[in-house]
Amino acid sequence: MGGHGAVCPIRGEANAIAVRIARAASGRDKVAICGYHGWHDWYLAANLSDGKNLAGHLLPGLEPNGVPQELRGSVFPFQYNALDQLERLIAEHDIGVIKMEVSRNRGPAEGFLESVRKLATEHGIVLIFDECTSGFRQTFGGLHKLYGVEPDMALFGKAMGNGYGITAVIGRREIMEAAQTTFISSTFWTERIGPTAALKTLDVMEREASWDTITATGLKIREGWTELATRHGLQIDLWGLPALSGFTIQSKNALAYKTLITQEMLGKGYLAGNSVYVSTEHTPARLAAFLEALDPVFGLIAECENGRDVTGLLKGPIAHAGFARLN
């Protein structure tokens, strides 16, 4: 993507910047969203008209208290892979911006991303891919490179700074120039730790092709979870990008089991749940030791599926449900 860019430390802020620029560029206020894009007013406004709007994208039951009522009807959600929903939004509202994650729990249906791109182009809508989480996990850059669909703007963070605060907002020159027609600025944008960390991280990622390593490791972890589940007669659903894999045990007690896994694995020195953000330090030896430690915990879960009371095993309350894509 040839064009302009800006950096700031925080992803939620970068998302607010991107929406401001995209609204300025399209000259239209209404935004269609699919995914999680931070905590700011522009995004939470989706719940003003219907408290369930963000349930499938972030968390159920989010109160938009403190978000001005005047923002009602400015942001509309559509479900991933539901092109008809996006088409309806565009037909019924004057949508100027589409902001979405390229892939969530599951990959895109055949032609979905291409159709979103086509709709955006046909209607003069600015298409933003929020790759804060997906970036550098499967390609050297965005997931959109894998699918061959170009957005008008894209956001990168997380892996790009390897833990340091940095997010990049990039876009086509003609769209990014709209930033000159509004006011966006912050004292800390000249802070150098985040950008320095990102430059070094980019070097190391490129040198080591880390996205290939973490993808292969993530697939191995999935295999490991699947083998353990089979061994203990449990049914699991797998989800996420390979490098951001997760599983859900098919049971009404899934959340209690997730809590049990964390409790038992902490006792063995692992901070673990039902998902993993793979890094290049997850070596085969560490992975083998992890799966060995997890084996008896799956055994305990199988006992519970066969009648043992899981709450009797828990030393604390059952964990709250996490973000919509991490349960």
Ligand SMILES: Cc1ncc(COP(=O)(O)O)c(C=O)c1O
């Ligand atoms: C895709 C995406 N966008 C935005 C955010 C918000 O990031 P932050 O919490 O750093 O503001 C997140 C955080 O998980 C995210 O996954």
